[in-house]
Amino acid sequence: MRPIDWLTQVLEVVAALAVAPLFQGWVNQCRAWLQNRRAPPLWQTYRAIRKLFHKDAVIATNASPLFRVAPYVVFATMLTAAAVIPSMGTRLPFSPAADAIALVGLFATARMFLALAAMDVGTPFGTLGARREMMVGFLAEPALLMVIFVAALISSTTALPAISERLATGPLVLSPSLAFTGVAFTMVLLAENGRLPIDNPATHLELTMIHEAMLLEYSARHLALMEFASALKLMNYACIGFALFVPWGTATSAAGPFALAAAIPALAVKLVVAGAALALIETASAKLRVFRAPEFLATAFLFAVLGMLVHLLLGA
Amino acid sequence: MTLKTWLAASAPLAEDPAIRYLRVGAEEWRRLAEDVAASGGRLLALWGQDATAGHPAVFAAYHTAAGLWVGELRRDGPESADDPYPGVQDLYPFAGRMQRAIRDLQGLRSTDPDLRPWLRHPPGEAYEFVRVEGDGVHEIPVGPVHAGIIEPGHFRFSVVGEKVLRLEERLGYVHKGIEQRFVEFDALDGCRLAARVSGDSAVAFSWAYCIALESQWRARIPRRALWLRALALELERVANHLGDLGALGNDAGFAFGLAQFSRLKELVLRATETAFGQRYPMDWVVPGGVARDLPAAAAAALDRCLADVVAESAVLRGIYDEHAGVRDRFTGTGTIAPELAARLGLAGLAGRASGQAHDLRADLRYAPYEELRPAVCGAVAGDVAARVAVRFDELLESCRLARRILAGLPAGDSRVAIVPPASDEFGIGAVEGWRGPVLVALATAAGGRIRRCHPHDPSWQNWPAIEHAVIDNIVPDFPLINKSFNLSYSGHDS
Numbered sequence: 018m019r020p021i022d023w024l025t026q027v028l029e030v031v032a033a034l035a036v037a038p039l040f041q042g043w044v045n046q047c048r049a050w051l052q053n054r055r056a057p058p059l060w061q062t063y064r065a066i067r068k069l070f071h072k073d074a075v076i077a078t079n080a081s082p083l084f085r086v087a088p089y090v091v092f093a094t095m096l097t098a099a100a101v102i103p104s105m106g107t108r109l110p111f112s113p114a115a116d117a118i119a120l121v122g123l124f125a126t127a128r129m130f131l132a133l134a135a136m137d138v139g140t141p142f143g144t145l146g147a148r149r150e151m152m153v154g155f156l157a158e159p160a161l162l163m164v165i166f167v168a169a170l171i172s173s174t175t176a177l178p179a180i181s182e183r184l185a186t187g188p189l190v191l192s193p194s195l196a197f198t199g200v201a202f203t204m205v206l207l208a209e210n211g212r213l214p215i216d217n218p219a220t221h222l223e224l225t226m227i228h229e230a231m232l233l234e235y236s237a238r239h240l241a242l243m244e245f246a247s248a249l250k251l252m253n254y255a256c257i258g259f260a261l262f263v264p265w266g267t268a269t270s271a272a273g274p275f276a277l278a279a280a281i282p283a284l285a286v287k288l289v290v291a292g293a294a295l296a297l298i299e300t301a302s303a304k305l306r307v308f309r310a311p312e313f314l315a316t317a318f319l320f321a322v323l324g325m326l327v328h329l330l331l332g333a
Numbered sequence: 334m335t336l337k338t339w340l341a342a343s344a345p346l347a348e349d350p351a352i353r354y355l356r357v358g359a360e361e362w363r364r365l366a367e368d369v370a371a372s373g374g375r376l377l378a379l380w381g382q383d384a385t386a387g388h389p390a391v392f393a394a395y396h397t398a399a400g401l402w403v404g405e406l407r408r409d410g411p412e413s414a415d416d417p418y419p420g421v422q423d424l425y426p427f428a429g430r431m432q433r434a435i436r437d438l439q440g441l442r443s444t445d446p447d448l449r450p451w452l453r454h455p456p457g458e459a460y461e462f463v464r465v466e467g468d469g470v471h472e473i474p475v476g477p478v479h480a481g482i483i484e485p486g487h488f489r490f491s492v493v494g495e496k497v498l499r500l501e502e503r504l505g506y507v508h509k510g511i512e513q514r515f516v517e518f519d520a521l522d523g524c525r526l527a528a529r530v531s532g533d534s535a536v537a538f539s540w541a542y543c544i545a546l547e548s549q550w551r552a553r554i555p556r557r558a559l560w561l562r563a564l565a566l567e568l569e570r571v572a573n574h575l576g577d578l579g580a581l582g583n584d585a586g587f588a589f590g591l592a593q594f595s596r597l598k599e600l601v602l603r604a605t606e607t608a609f610g611q612r613y614p615m616d617w618v619v620p621g622g623v624a625r626d627l628p629a630a631a632a633a634a635l636d637r638c639l640a641d642v643v644a645e646s647a648v649l650r651g652i653y654d655e656h657a658g659v660r661d662r663f664t665g666t667g668t669i670a671p672e673l674a675a676r677l678g679l680a681g682l683a684g685r686a687s688g689q690a691h692d693l694r695a696d697l698r699y700a701p702y703e704e705l706r707p708a709v710c711g712a713v714a715g716d717v718a719a720r721v722a723v724r725f726d727e728l729l730e731s732c733r734l735a736r737r738i739l740a741g742l743p744a745g746d747s748r749v750a751i752v753p754p755a756s757d758e759f760g761i762g763a764v765e766g767w768r769g770p771v772l773v774a775l776a777t778a779a780g781g782r783i784r785r786c787h788p789h790d791p792s793w794q795n796w797p798a799i800e801h802a803v804i805d806n807i808v809p810d811f812p813l814i815n816k817s818f819n820l821s822y823s824g825h826d827s
Contacts, residue, residue, distance in 0.1 A: 048588070051589070052588050052589050052591075052592040053589075053592050053593065053596070054592050141472075141473040141474060141475075145473065145808070213586050214586065214658060217586045219588065220586070221479075221480050221481030221482075222480070222481065222584060222812040223475065223479065223480040224473075224475065224808050224809055224811050224812055225584075225809040225812055226480075233480070300588070300589055302586070302587075302658050303582075303585045303586045303587040303656060303658030303659045303661075303662055304585060304586025304587075304658070304662070305658065305661075306661070306662065306807065306809070306810065307495055307807055307809050308495070308807065309661075
């Protein structure tokens, strides 16, 4: 390990922490513009998080320790995931800790804690949200795994940095298998991050919520951590997407400090484009009925399987 | 008895031949209800009064083919206070809640076996919801405090998974005692309170109040004032429909619709402010006419604004109709079939979306609508999509009517002075507000004090229908279904 690798590692985690709320703010800004509304400032998420950290936490009397611990676990999990995903460079000292499949497991851990904490207090909305979240999760995870398998088959490894590097340094061809899995991944990203058309992050209708319903009992620093974690999750998913489908611009293992310096604006450009695209998808779609979510995610799974078949049968 | 016999037995109320008054005994009370129901008539309101208003009595207002009928059943005879009067909840299902409210407010009991309080929430007393038993059935209590900034109401869902087996409503959280407050007012000022019963129907309530007052005081209102009132009522309808159409899009997760329709609504509200001095004209319809004449510049601005609304809402309607996701959410959601709607007595906009083609503007042809001839919009599907379609149709029709009024506004006074007669009087006024038929029953004393006033919001008729509309739908569709009715809590609880 070279010092530059450690620098990349630290830089990645710091960047994830700093940029995740900004990225969410950017998506919200784009959404507002597309709806002909005046947009909130880019740093609105920071402001909300800061405000929450200054408040006194109110916790239900019958809450178990799990309820208090969950925000820390969820936040820590998302931060760990950020350390594993090659957003700027592919030589990460931390990356052998978890391959792509373990990464899916990390997300599942966060989901578990979130759902358990939501049910902990025993309010109907928490249970309602947890139930729906688990439904979305158990349908989204296979699709996500399938996406990763396709990329792993192409590059003969399940380590995300290695996959990313293999794809980035390979010949620049339009791969049909990756195109199919790209669609599948986008659908999974929408579902997993509580975006339209599966969940509406802006809703105030408690009966329709998924992610928000699980957070209804949280306040102050706990809520701040949960909000931060969901911003991190969106950022992580975006970076996984970049690593798999647009790996160009990240510093590869052979590269020096200049490549790392170039990777920063590259990531910024990718995030700006991805955020605008996400806002466009969300603005153009209405929320699906809850029972359409399985159809949506089954379609995602199907696309991933198609990607795999194309790769296996046609070798493309 | 047929309607004709009843008609012969009735007397015109306040010398108005279109409004018939019948004083009935307990048996006739029941028979009148049966005969009106059998002839296809509908109950508009049911209210009571106690001895403070003269004598204890219950009243029913019916809308029949022969116009508006008011039945009065006096309860100051030899019967004891605990003797129940015959209930009509089997003929008109929504009457059950009104009878419970009469028991809460005036202490007069009906024969309805449901003795739970409705508007009164006795402290420390648990409300008995109907429990649904079965494998996997559980309850979701929602409200009265909600996650969004909306009025308070409690909804008790019995569900299996996401499917709703039963919904039971519990209302009355915003009971403010408006009827009691009325009797402290002079009849000429009571109009301002009537306008505030439900803020989104300010014009409808204040106009209905004025009709009730002006008819019993035998006042003749200038034609120009009537046309101006109709203008305000149609603008109120346009503004509310625009707001609802946006909110319905938003509840389906289509925030673009909310932004666009909110913008259009704001244009209409601003034009309303230039024309009438208030965004929601609460003090504009006054006894004797309107508070001030329409400024000349405002008429042109209003016309331009409405032309814009017509053009833009046509584009937005195309977007709503062609957006697959929005259509999927709207179609088949919260259906009330026409037969069920007829049985439930579904009123107003929601009724018209379920094949109940009642519109007081067209049915009663009260001035100035006998000249304006509004078209009755309607649909038969009875789902959220139908209620959206009826809103779009009515929006266009109201814009047409408003522009017709602006173009042909008669000259003359916009207000006359009216004076109270030297006797106790009683009258009712009914207006088709944007939500449905708004009725105000008013009794004044010689000298102009209010003896009793009952403002009736059409939400009374339609709240029970929502309990039917959500059955077999999924829990997350409830907000959308609820919004497609958009009923008033304040007007209901008053």
